[in-house]
Amino acid sequence: MTSKDQIIEVLRQVMDPEIPGLSIVDLGMVGDVSVEGDTVHIDLIPTFLGCPALDFIGRNVEKAMAGRPVAIRWVHDQPWSSSMISARGRQALSEWGIAPPSEQSEVTCPFCGSHHTSHTSPFGPALCRAVYYCHDCAQPFEKIKTV
Ligand SMILES: [Zn+2]
Structure with missing residues (x-):
């Protein structure tokens, strides 16, 4: 797991805690991803203020990285917008x-x-x-x- 694409693939296994099948990638929460040495740096864009699941999602991202050092940065200067939900994400929402x-x-x-x-x-x-x-x-x- 060294390339950005591989990391994104792993992050596709991290689901929104309330909507099974909707990954944080499809939700549009994943910003920049980079690798420095052993550490994976992941920028996450918080969704709606008040959605209480951000800590939970952060812990699941760490788990998905299977012991690899992870540095998560919550990005607040790049507001999340509902238009960032992918086509796959919209499909998952409808199915739910x-x-x-x-x-x-x-x-x-x-x-x-x-x-x-x-x-x-x-x-x-x-x-x-x-x-x-x-x-x-x-x-x-x-x-x-x-x-
Ligand atoms: Zn109806």
């Missing part, structure tokens, strides 16, 4: 029943694809998600807020 962020005001139901949805609560179980309701399949669902 969460609408990915979008620029459109229309919100698509992740279960049936209907646009006949309405906003029910600005705060979901996590601050970064909002709760919607689909009038066609009568399912509540969450959407990642667009930031």
Whole structure:
């Protein structure tokens, strides 16, 4: 594990703690990666302020590196934006029943694809998600807020 690409491949195994199948790479959290001597330097871009999982993610990154010295730097001067979620990441969100962020005001139901949805609560179980309701399949669902 010496090249940047190899390290990114390892980081693909580190999942968002709340959404199985969504890796931190696809979430757009991984910034610069470099290797100096034995130490892997990884810049991580925190997602929404208030998402309480950052320490947990940091520990999982260390675990994924399997004992290799890791220096994690949380980058705060490069704000994370929901547009940094990859196509694969958006797919993982939909499969988990969460609408990915979008620029459109229309919100698509992740279960049936209907646009006949309405906003029910600005705060979901996590601050970064909002709760919607689909009038066609009568399912509540969450959407990642667009930031
Ligand atoms: Zn629906």
